[in-house]
Amino acid sequence: GAGVSQSPSNKVTEKGKDVELRCDPISGHTALYWYRQSLGQGLEFLIYFQGNSAPDKSGLPSDRFSAERTGGSVSTLTIQRTQQEDSAVYLCASSLARSGTGAEAFFGQGTRLTVV
Amino acid sequence: AQSVTQLGSHVSVSEGALVLLRCNYSSSVPPYLFWYVQYPNQGLQLLLKYTSAATLVKGINGFEAEFKKSETSFHLTKPSAHMSDAAEYFCAVSDQANNDMRFGAGTRLTVKP
Numbered sequence: 001g002a003g004v005s006q007s008p009s010n011k012v013t014e015k016g017k018d019v020e021l022r023c024d025p026i027s028g029h030t031a032l033y034w035y036r037q038s039l040g041q042g043l044e045f046l047i048y049f050q051g052n053s054a055p056d057k058s059g060l061p062s063d064r065f066s067a068e069r070t071g072g073s074v075s076t077l078t079i080q081r082t083q084q085e086d087s088a089v090y091l092c093a094s095s096l097a098r099s100g101t102g103a104e105a106f107f108g109q110g111t112r113l114t115v116v
Numbered sequence: 117a118q119s120v121t122q123l124g125s126h127v128s129v130s131e132g133a134l135v136l137l138r139c140n141y142s143s144s145v146p147p148y149l150f151w152y153v154q155y156p157n158q159g160l161q162l163l164l165k166y167t168s169a170a171t172l173v174k175g176i177n178g179f180e181a182e183f184k185k186s187e188t189s190f191h192l193t194k195p196s197a198h199m200s201d202a203a204e205y206f207c208a209v210s211d212q213a214n215n216d217m218r219f220g221a222g223t224r225l226t227v228k229p
Contacts, residue, residue, distance in 0.1 A: 033217065042122075042221035043206065056216060091160070093217075100212035102148040102167035107160040 002026075004108035006092050012114045013082055021077040021111045025094030032069060033095075033105060034077050036061075038088040046090075049075065050098045082115045089113070118143040118209045122220035130228050135179075135194040137223045139207035142188065149190040150208040150217070151181055160206065166190060177201070202227045 005024040013019050025032050034046040045059040049069040060066070064082075069075040079086055089110040097103035123138040141147055151163040164175025171183045177200075181192045192205060204224050210217040 035219070043208075043219035045216050045218060048216045059216070093160075099210050099216055100148070100214065102165065102210070104150070104162050104165060105208075105217055107152075109159045 004092055004094050004106050006090075006108035006111050008111060009109060010112045010114075012116060015084060015115055016081055018078065018080045019082055019113065021079075021090050021092075021113070023075045023077070023092030023094075023108060025073065025075070025092070026096075026106055027073075029094035029096050029106070030072070031095040031098050031103070031105075032075050033093045033099075034067060034075070035091045035093070036088045037091055037110070043091065046077070048099060079113075082113075084115045087113055087115045118147060118211050118214055118218050120207050120209050120218055120220035122205075122207050122223050124223050125221060126224045126226070128226040128228060129197045131199055132196050135192070135197045135201065135225065137192040137205050137207075137225065139181075139190045139192065139220060140188050141190060141207075141209045143209055143211045143213075145211045145213045147209045147211045149181075149183060150210075151175065151179070151190075151192050152206045152208060152219075154204045154206065154222075156203070163192070163205070197225075197227045199227050199229065201225060 030051045032049040035043040048056040064080045067077045091110045093105040093107045095103045119142045149166040152160040166183045174180045207220040
């Protein structure tokens with residue numbers, strides 16, 4: 001596709017359930033980011049993938065959060081045992097070059113997660 | 117780690133007035149700086165970016181920003197606001213010492229008729 005694609009666009013889940021959020025980056029982009037945007041808050045960095053290097057997981061808020069990137073392309077963010085405070089918009093972005101090169105990050109439309 | 121501070125979570129201007137959105141950064145090495153805009157119910161899109169080529173950077177929709185190293189600032193301006201500029205604006209920083217792009221808390225711009 002022409003842009004970053006995220007699915008689902010909306011997800012409502014019950015507290016305690018696990019959820020998986022998917023991101024299809026722009027083809028050829030080696031860098032991939034996940035962010036969380038809560039109501040009235042900025043973008044909270046979660047995790048960064050660059051090529052085949054080990055991901056930077058320093059932003060993951062708890063061990064309930066994990067992410068993987070298969071084949072250097074599609075990424076999945078998994079939240080286990082969801083809590084109400086996990087409700088937010090989860091944004092994925094990809095970039096042609098590694099972070100710290102001035103390359104622009106292209107964002108998807110996000111997945112709005114609501115935990116009830 | 118690098119960081120960004122956006123002063124003012126909400127800025128309101130009249131149509132035709134100057135827009136000034138403030139951003140200050142912290143970075144241990146020369147930074148790359150970005151302004152993104154998020155229109156209602158849309159994703160983030162790049163307005164402009166600073167990559168050391170020129171300190172005054174021009175972006176889309178008439179916006180520009182000036183990198184001032186001495187002030188560690190990268191404020192966003194537009195001479196004359198339009199109603200269509202109403203959106204949330206995010207400043208971001210990345211550098212070669214870190215693995216991520218850090219965003220500020222955002223500034224919501226309201227334009228009054």
